[in-house]
Amino acid sequence: MGEYADLKHIMNPRSVAIIGASQNPEKVGHVILQNYFDVGYSGKLFPVNNSYEGRILGLPVYKSVLDIKSGVDLAVIAIPAEHVAEVLTECGKAHVKGVVIVSSGFSEVGETERQEKITEISKKYGMPVIGPNCLGVMDMRSRIDTMYLPTFKLDKPKIGSVSFASQSGAVGSLILDVISHEGFGLSKFISYGNAAVVDETDILNYLAYDKDTKIIVFYIEGAKRGKEFIDVAKKATKIKPVIIIKGGKTSAGASAAHSHTAALAGSAEAYDAVFKQFGFVEAEDMDELIAYAKIFDTQPLTTGNRIGMITNGGGMGVLATDAIYKNGLVMAELSEESKKVLKGSMPPIVNIRLPLDIGGDADDKRFAAALDTVSSDPNVDALIVITLFQTPGADSRVASMLIHRSMESKKPIVVISPGGSYTQVHKDMMESSGVPVYDSEDLAAKSLKALIDYSKYKNRMI
Amino acid sequence: MGKLVDYAEAHRILSKYGINSARSAYIESASDAIKFSAGEPIVMKVISQQALHKSKNGLVKLRLYTAKDISSAFSELRDSARKLKLDKYKILVQEMVAEGVEIIVGGSVDPQFGKMILLGLGGIYVEIFRDVALRVCPIGEYDAESMIHQLRSSNVIAPDKKADAKVKSILLKVSKMLAENEILELDLNPIILTRAGYAAVDLRIIK
Structure with a gap:
């Protein structure tokens, strides 16, 4: 881990100084401080402001970080860009262990010299810096939250094991808002902005070895240190799935190329190649990103692509069958043994073959009987259960049965349940208990495909 | 900015790594080409730093068998090179590789x-x-x-x-x-x- 920035003092600090803390509720420095109270941070908090005396939110204000005698693990800097270097130097002198600079006005507006100064100071004091021009970090367990987004404007996700890193603050906050309505929870969130010091390679390395992170989700626009990024990725993707989405993929290829190859191997293609070659799970859009996080968070890995499909609606079974073949998966062939058991347990109207259409009147018992036989069939690697709650037989008992079976299953199970408010209630029930539920058969199939591809990569010896 | 490696040198680098490339030689005259062919079909092309896309510019002649075809191809290629105002170029002959x-x-x-x-x-x-x-x-x-x-x-x-x-x-x-x-x-x-x-x-x- 040595050559990459250690973020442990930033993610789990015992004390935090907020430089630029303000009495004015409309200022970023106020919102950040307020948020610490809202999320219940239990470490020490030190508001710092060189032009304000007295107290902010009941805490005594310091003129400089150098005045804080008990030591500071993390400093959050939220002051105008032109004063950042000076304050950062003070942090270095005060032996602050990590810094987040939320201020903007650096390389993103052409102020590259100002940003280089930040890099220089960080190096001089060996002090990791996240930012500038970023939202900063959030850790659901240590309750650290450097973001300046008012808590009431943004739903916060529950505690979980998916960690999310984003170059872009906007994409980052949007994701937080969106995933708070999904079944899975968040471990850590890092928005790293201009990456003057800590970049995607450091973050990938940190999250790869972080025990509270089971899945890494990354939004990147570019990797600053391409070769190091690959070195870290090779190890990271063997440890845990890394779901990645790349912004800015439509850029034109190299224009000064002399060969077909150089014309065909543009920057976007190179990123694609790296993602494929080094085991990333690549998402094309936000929907895929959420869909993949959902399946990786809850389901066991499998390298087989034979799907056992059960449905209580014939037409949806046909659509989902198309979707699995379109995504390189195949329908399993039931074993003779399974067929015999199903003939006994299913009513005569049920055709004993996959996809197994158990009929619109199927209740939880019929679902359970079908699921038990299909999931234990040695020809089946993974299951898709289409549960249409619009039918007379499907109710909360079906959802509850699926939750139980899913917990015990050694094979991945995904549910497809499109529908309105009655369906939504059951979807929420299942998702919050670890069953990935999809509205669309295409996303369900893509998610299984992503899971299988990653499993193959992980199992590979060479 | 890079420089195009001479064809013969490129050929040598490839063979060092065991990568097969078609047998070829630079020629000065049509009779050199006829000798190279020895009755087998050949390809003739103009090689120049100034013209990287050969087939687009009519700088490649395929399936040449007879001495007559080879001689006329040779003079046509020289004409094309002149038309494109290439001041430095060479003419390469190559065995015609089977279709595939x-x-x-x-x-x-x-x-x-x-x-x-x-x-x-x-x-x-x-x-x-x-x-x-x-x-x-x-x-x-x-x-x-x-x-x-x-x-x-x-x-x-x-x-x-x-x-x-x-x-x-x-x-x-x-x-x-x-x-x-x-x-x-x-x-x-x-x-x-x-x-x-x-x-x-x-x-x-x-x-």
Whole structure:
């Protein structure tokens, strides 16, 4: 881990100084401080402001970080860009262990010299810096939250094991808002902005070895240190799935190329190649990103692509069958043994073959009987259960049965349940208990495909 | 900015890594070409730093058998070169490789990730169909295999185990060559996969 920035003092600090803390509720420095109270941070908090005396939110204000005698693990800097270097130097002198600079006005507006100064100071004091021009970090367990987004404007996700890193603050906050309505929870969130010091390679390395992170989700626009990024990725993707989405993929290829190859191997293609070659799970859009996080968070890995499909609606079974073949998966062939058991347990109207259409009147018992036989069939690697709650037989008992079976299953199970408010209630029930539920058969199939591809990569010896 | 490596030198580099390319020679006259052909079909092309896209500019003549065809091709190529105002060029003759599937194997240097290797369905339409697979060098067996299977044209390029093994071996050799040499851009386009084996018939190495 040595050559990459250690973020442990930033993610789990015992004390935090907020430089630029303000009495004015409309200022970023106020919102950040307020948020610490809202999320219940239990470490020490030190508001710092060189032009304000007295107290902010009941805490005594310091003129400089150098005045804080008990030591500071993390400093959050939220002051105008032109004063950042000076304050950062003070942090270095005060032996602050990590810094987040939320201020903007650096390389993103052409102020590259100002940003280089930040890099220089960080190096001089060996002090990791996240930012500038970023939202900063959030850790659901240590309750650290450097973001300046008012808590009431943004739903916060529950505690979980998916960690999310984003170059872009906007994409980052949007994701937080969106995933708070999904079944899975968040471990850590890092928005790293201009990456003057800590970049995607450091973050990938940190999250790869972080025990509270089971899945890494990354939004990147570019990797600053391409070769190091690959070195870290090779190890990271063997440890845990890394779901990645790349912004800015439509850029034109190299224009000064002399060969077909150089014309065909543009920057976007190179990123694609790296993602494929080094085991990333690549998402094309936000929907895929959420869909993949959902399946990786809850389901066991499998390298087989034979799907056992059960449905209580014939037409949806046909659509989902198309979707699995379109995504390189195949329908399993039931074993003779399974067929015999199903003939006994299913009513005569049920055709004993996959996809197994158990009929619109199927209740939880019929679902359970079908699921038990299909999931234990040695020809089946993974299951898709289409549960249409619009039918007379499907109710909360079906959802509850699926939750139980899913917990015990050694094979991945995904549910497809499109529908309105009655369906939504059951979807929420299942998702919050670890069953990935999809509205669309295409996303369900893509998610299984992503899971299988990653499993193959992980199992590979060479 | 890179410089195109001389054809004969490119040929030598490839053979050092065991990559087959069509037998070829520079010639000064039509009679040199007739001697090279010895009754077998040949290809004749103009090689110049100033004209990188040969077939587009009429600088390639295919399937020349007879002394008469060879002689007239020779003078036509000189005329074309004159028309394009090429002040430095050479004329190359090459054995005519049997027909087969044409692939491109290439190399480039990405500013972020370094040396890359490319495989695709070859020929003059390569940039139109863009059916290519790209990886970071060096690649292993698995990468080579996955490059082939990533292509829409994988069944055309590698319809059976033998062809699959052939393409894989070319990729691994080219990867080694790219890794051990400072090559800015490489086009082996096309490499013709024949029943008997394969041969790169056009080589472009930019160093």
